[in-house]
Amino acid sequence: MKIIIAGAGAVGTHLAKLLSGEKQDIILMDENEEKLSKLDSNFDLMTVNASPTSISGLKNAGVAGADLFIGVMPEESRNMTACMLATNLGAKKTVARIDNYEYLLPKHKEFFSHLGVHSLIYPEMLAAKEIVDAIKMSWIRQWWEFCGGALVLIGTKMRETAEILNVPLHELGGRNIPFHIVAIKRGNETIIPRGDDTIKLHDIVYFTTTKKYIPYIRKIAGKENYADVRNVMIMGGSRIAVRTTQYVPEYMQVKIIENDINRCNRLTEVVDDKVMIINGDGRDMDLLLEEGLRNTEAFVALTDNSETNILACLAAKRMGVTKTVAEVENIDYISMAESLDIGTVINKKMIAASHIYQMMLDADVSNVKCLTFANADVAEFTVKAGSRITKDAIKDMGLPKGVTIGGLIRNGEGILVTGNTIIQPEDHVVVFCLGMMIKKAEKFFN
Structure with missing residues (x-):
């Protein structure tokens, strides 16, 4: 598959690194030669030093033979323009990164497709949805719904109160067990568990x-005493913060603390009246305590500085806040953030890359979620008639190591699978894949 990525910024470079390991034909375009030179020698990809909105530049990059053209430059208008030009020069499918929610409305889809922009991605909106999913339940690290919630994936950290510590998985209730443990994150290692594996203190366990x-699950994880989230404090009035306030449930009270007075004035115009805007420094503990930090169940740090967000969440935890969420855009800091036990980590690059990655799979995939901490992906495949996965029971399927089936949805009903389960056409199957295994799992669903 020939893929051209326009823009060697944070999202573009992360995506290029991700895809270069897939043995795809990757071309990364940018007019900034310095950005490209850092990547060229370290990864299996080609770089083109040209403007993605230049017709001659696109031709030099070989856009006429591209299967997928991805515009992820910082400016929305340039991404749209580049996609339109790429389509007219022969690219089969285009994706543009945008920052205007209005463009995503279903009524505009055909209009943009006609112009040559086939798919749109808005990372800030995707990040906001993940934040809201994370704070709905204070005891959960990650939450993901499949088929409108017929099946759910829950990631939660094991504390001393958990009932399932140090018990081999095959002893946890046998065939009638109402969950499936698809992965265990232990330190820097992610384990696809087998029957004789055990859950240890401080593991992050992923259940379907x-x-x-x-x-x-809340009971066996020992999390029944965690307070439900009613009050949310957001540090930093970014675009993600604005989107987050739009998605939080009605029963939650939200405060945004923002240092820039001009930004505060702008926030009062764009967020709901019930959201309180406070002008001040979110690193000032006296201010946070004055604003009710001790009565806050969720603290979300969304400044443009990863270190500030990590430290602010640590401080909030020390003050007794149950649930903290940090935006950590520096990928190198993610494992450190996990070792410091700051709660949920949000990374726009990884979220955007997961959604773009989904578009390049051949099988019918309606959902791909990158599990930030676990170096793993969860994908929801729709089973086609005649595909390999329907030919035998799961235990006889020979699934690759690092791939496990977490459950399926049949006729709108969530079903947990065993080794004897036979998958049928039209089932929606939730597949958990370590590292870059989605492409290998995909072959079973084609």
């Missing part, structure tokens, strides 16, 4: 289950 069994 149906919604009615969430209270049961």
Whole structure:
């Protein structure tokens, strides 16, 4: 597959690194030669030093034979222009990164497609949705719904109160167990568990289950005493913060603390009246305490500085806040953030890359989620008639090491699978893949 990525910024370089390991034909375009020179020698990709909005530059990059053209430059208008030009010069499919929510409305889809922009991605909106999913339940690190919630994935950290510590998985209730443990994150290692594996203190355990069994998982994880989130404090009035306030449930009270007075004035115009805007430095503990930090169940740090966000969440934890979320855009800091136990980490680059990655899979995939801490992906495949996965029971399928099936949705109902389960056409199957294994798993669903 020939893929051209326009823009060697944070999202473009992360995506190029991700895809270069896939043995795809990757071309990264940017007019800044310095950005490109850092990448060229270290990864299996080609770089083109030209403007992605230049017709001659696009021709030199070989856009006529491109299967996928991805515009991820900082400026929305340049991404749209580059995609339109790429389509007219022969690219089969285009994706543009945008920052205008209005463009995503279903009524505009055909209009943009006609112009040559086939898909749109808005990383700030995707990040805001992840934040809201993370704060809805204070005891959960990651939460992901499949098929409108028929099946859910829950990631939660094991504390001393967990009932399932040090018990081999095959002893956890046998065939009638109402959940499936798809992965265990232990230190820097992610384990696809087998029956004789055990869960240890401080593991992050990923469960798939149906919604009615969430209270049961909360109980066995020892998290029943965690307060439900009613009050949310957001540090930093970024675009993600604005989107987050639009997605939080009605029952939550939100405060945004922003240092820049001009930004505060702008926030009062764009957020709901019930959101309180406070002008001040979110690193000032006296200010946070004055504004009710001790009565806050969720603290979300969304400044443009990863270190500030990590430290602010650490401070909030020390003050007794149950749930903290930090935006950490520096990928090198993510494992450090996890070792400091700051709660949920949000990274726009990884979220955007997951969604773009989904578009280049041949199988029918409606969802791909990158699990930030676990170096793993969860994908939701729709099973086609005649595909390999329907030919035998799961245990006889020979799935690659590092791939496990977490559950399936049949006729709108979530079903947990065993080794004897036979998958049928039209099932939606939730597949957990370590590292870059989605491409290998995909072959079973084509």
